[in-house]
Amino acid sequence: MRRRSLIQAAALLPLGARVVSAAPPAEPVTQALIDAAKKEGAVTYYTAMDLSVAEPLAKAFEVKYGGDIKVKVERTGAERLFNRIAQEAASKIYRVDVVNSSDAAHFLPWKRDGWLAPFVSEAMARDLPAEMVDPDGMYCNQRTHLSAMAYNTKMVEPADAPKGFNDLLDPKYAGKLVKAHPGYSGTIMTATQQLTRELGWGYLEKLAKQKVLQVQSATEPPKRIEAGERAIAVDGSDYLFWLARERGSPIEVVLPVEGTPQISNPMAVFKSAPNPNAARLMVSWIMSAEGQQFIVDLSGQYAANRQVKPKPGRPALSQIKTWREDPAAVEQQADQIKAQYARYFKV
């Protein structure tokens, strides 16, 4: 299922890019690349990933290359990242080397406008399913995660817990819900497009009347239900729910019966990257079996690299009824989704 997302994106590429691929040849990690990267000495990584994963990932890369390449992690919601990058470009400020976002739709205009540098690492060519890599080699899917539901078992009995989205409209859940915002989070933007496609906007209109605590990032609902501020998370990054559960917090993850929104997290090197070699080295490492395994071991997200063993105790992606990801539709609908959402939820 997860494979469809990038096929969808690819189908909309101009000039039938799938037929005539312009992808550059796969590049191995050479000593020359390492030396050039070390000479640059730094790389700026814009990401929407939770800091608890992004910072250790950055540290692991630094350690891998002897601490000679300092990673600057710039984390915020994918929608904010998109804004910042556009704003910086409009003011001719070029800071971003590697971008990694939870809104795959952003890579479509970036690619169209020629902002991305094509790059295919050896591991990307060898160990990734073809549909995980843009046909022109402009970006690849770093990992996939889900927007799941979850509840705090101290506040809701398992028998009383919602099984899916429609259950949340039950008046007994009013005032017990927390939800993240599609104007901030790429995970939630992507999930909202799928949710409104499957259940219609009427669903969100009704949900908005349930006195929902509105937070911004998809990384916050997990923290809120862990703290016991609300009993049930309507959405949020699944790996953070699982991590909270695995460290002993009273959290139960719910994969909604209607379907679970699926979110790919593409990654690309910017053409204007001030540290192009360090950027390529970082992407090479993150997409290698070693880097991918690091992400999976730490967070249990679903890796793109076939060499990687999934984290024990997590459900297999193929076993989950996920909704289809459609970046092209997200790109078209993003403004309307933000406006309509603000109308219902008032913020």
Place this chain on the structure above:
Amino acid sequence: MSLRFDLSRAVLIGVVVLLVAIIVLPVGWLFIYAFADKQGHSTLGNFVTLFTDPSFVDPLISTLILSFSVSAICCLIAAPLGWLAARTDMPLSGTLRTLVMASLVTPPFVGAVAWEMLAAPNSGLLNQLWRALSGSEDPLFDIYTMEGLIFVMACYTFPYVFILVANALDRMPGELEDASSMLGARTLQTAIRITVPLALPVLLAGALVAFLQALNQFGAPAILAIPAGFHTLTTKIWSLFQFPPKSELASAAALPLLLLTVALLRLQSVALGRRGYAVLGGKYGAPRVIRLGVLRIPAAALAMLVLALPLFLPYAALINTAFSPIASQLVTPATATLKNLRFTFLELSSTMPALKNTFILALGASTLGGLLALLIAYIVARQAVVGHRVLAFLATAPLAIPGIVLGVGLFLAYAQTLYGTLWILLIAFITIELPAAYQQLGSAFRSIHPELEEAGRMLGATRLRTLKDITAPLLSTAAVATWCFIFVAVIRELSAAAVLFTSETKVMSVLIFDLKESGDVGAIAVLSLAMVTLTAAVIVVANRLTAGRAAVRV
């Protein structure tokens, strides 16, 4: 007079050009954008949207409700507290004043986050305590409401009113009150018939200051209003500034804030202008101290109870969160963890750059801004050049520009040049703090009579020598106080910074705001405590350096 020094005209022109670049230009762009559509044609369409579209009208109404309520509450709390501190024999009144200053140093957005830890309806520590004690299902407080936001903003706004009231009462002559009691009035009667009417203009001014603070504040609303499901005008302007920035609408939304602020400042100067009627001439004795008798201890207890709200409780919550694995749990020796400290200082790669940027900007703004204010204050006070009134006006004008509005204006003016550098933030911070710095130094200059300088000149000293040997030592206390004032204000500034920062120019306040949006409260607690500690350390050191004289005090 302009012949006194050769460079005087050049200095005047230089300062005027600088002030135009940092104040007039940004505000000018704001006006131009507010009356333009996306293609640049002039239109009133932005204002039609502003006053008809519910997504703008609702924030406008919320902001007005908020500002009126905050202002009223601040007066109700600060007036009696100020009176207790200034006119009675209540114990701990010195401590009270210091603690009020400490709550002024606390950034409102930090206070707002701390109050989330205390009074989020379910996970808030106070609500957990209440449930445990009462067995009730419902929370005692819900911070995610309009009332909750009003409460938090009042906590960090009342110090302004308190300081105004306490200072005015300190200076108010005691004779009128003496006369009243000699004529047989009781203490309470004297208070109601003499003290209150005399203090009323100051209280009105205080109410306006509180109103303005609430009107233009961004930090606390950004933290609390959005989860509560509403926008204020400042958060709305900020949301319009996401890319592609809707500069036209943002500018149009900024104008009501600007105009309202100007009008209220006029009103305030009228109110304060009348204060003079109490001072009829001659020398007055020290204001008399009212004996509280058996009420001394309860009064002090009440004052400390009030200060628990902006200070003791929030800082306890921050310390708890900093060392706790989960913010909603009370930390015990068994659960205490250094995880958050480790994460903030060793893992979070934004911490050190943000600390560095904040420190550079605070030092830069306080030093350069202080010097600029000193120069302007000197020129105006000694009327050293023709046209000094223009300077006085320009130096005071930013008072009328809310931080977020200035941020938008600076962005419009310098998006292609200074945006993305620390300079644009430096300009923003200097501009925001210039009026207060200028007023402080201006009054210090007025208190030094030119006779002293003239004496030096007559004895053959050059102008510079006179400045160095006579004026500078007399001014040093005020200068250090101003320096500290700007330093503290820059560290807690969020509104302009939230519009102007880029990934390379993040400051502490913006980093805290970023972390807030992803719910990383542990790191927020650590950073907030670090920020306040840093501020306190700078104030203490600066005061030590000026020969033990208390430079910053109420």
